[in-house]
Amino acid sequence: MKSVAQPASTRLPPPQARRQRSDGVEARAHLVLAALQLFAEKGFSKTSTREIAQAAGANVAAISYYFGDKAGLYRAVFTEPLGKPCDDISRYQPVHLSLRQSLEGFIAGFLEPLKQGELAQQLTRLHFREMLEPTGLWAEQINSNIKPAHAALVEVLGRHLGVTRIDDDVHRLAFCITGLAMQMFISRDVIEAVRPQLIATPRAIDLWAIRLVDYAEAMIAVEAARRQSLAADKKKKP
Structure with a gap:
């Protein structure tokens, strides 16, 4: 044949x-x-x-x-090594996700690179050096990747807070939640010196991600209560 x-x-x-x-x-x-x-x-x-x-x-x-x-x-x-922040948007922005599911997707994606150990540390150092000795890539990263990821988180928070018009406090809340996860990268050397088991294994990082979701939910609850209090005060005024 x-x-x-x-x-x-x-x-x-x-x-x-x-x-x-x-x-x-x-x-x-x-x-x-x-x-x-x-x-x-x-x-x-x-x-x-x-x-x-x-x-x-x-x-x-x-x-x-x-x-x-x-x-x-x-x-x-x-x-290239750790991917782009905007690559994780699909993990937390979809409207069918609960608030907790969105926070889990956001924080888990943010902390995933920490499981690569020294690679994540080197990239954190590189980003700091780029801020001190800019070549233009950091500004480009902010515009093309960080801003879209931040906007997606803001949209999620606004939706679950029932906010019809995004204001500065929603942005503040988004930055604070991001800061919870970012601190893990910034303080890694300190964590390893003070309490190394907190970051020693992928399981330890996963557990920390769960805790950060708990803390983020608490922050959102405080913001929701603050808004409800303001709305109640407005109703009381003649």
Whole structure:
């Protein structure tokens, strides 16, 4: 019987090609991780491509091949390893979710990177360094990722508070809830020094996420009570 050739789009590449492609992905990942450590320690301007290539066990030309230049590599390091805040919006914004389910989705997604240990610490240091020695990526991150994630959380809070017009207090509440989770990244070194078991394992981080949801619910309850009190006072006035 005559064999039928597979369409080009569905043909598997030969083993050698697959191996090269896999090696390429691994080589790129090594460059990203090596660059992350150096950028976090020394900053963008004081880190050379030669240092990065040496740390990754790669040729300097590989940086140009995979990222174009040092700026392209820095962008990849800054944005790729932990994903983007706006990627998690679907975990907490859908209208069918209860308030607790939305908070669970928001905080669990926020804390998930902590389970990667040293990688999360290095990225936190890199973000702090970017704020002190800006290249423009932090401002870009705020506009393209953080603002949409914040807006989604504000929408969720407004919906569950029964607010028809979002005001500054809803934004304050959103920032405070985000701050609960952000503190885990900022204070990680302190937590490890004072009470290391609180952050030592993925299970410990999951338990902390549950507690943060409890605290966030309490904050929202206080805000709801404050609004109800204001509304009651208005009704009493002649």
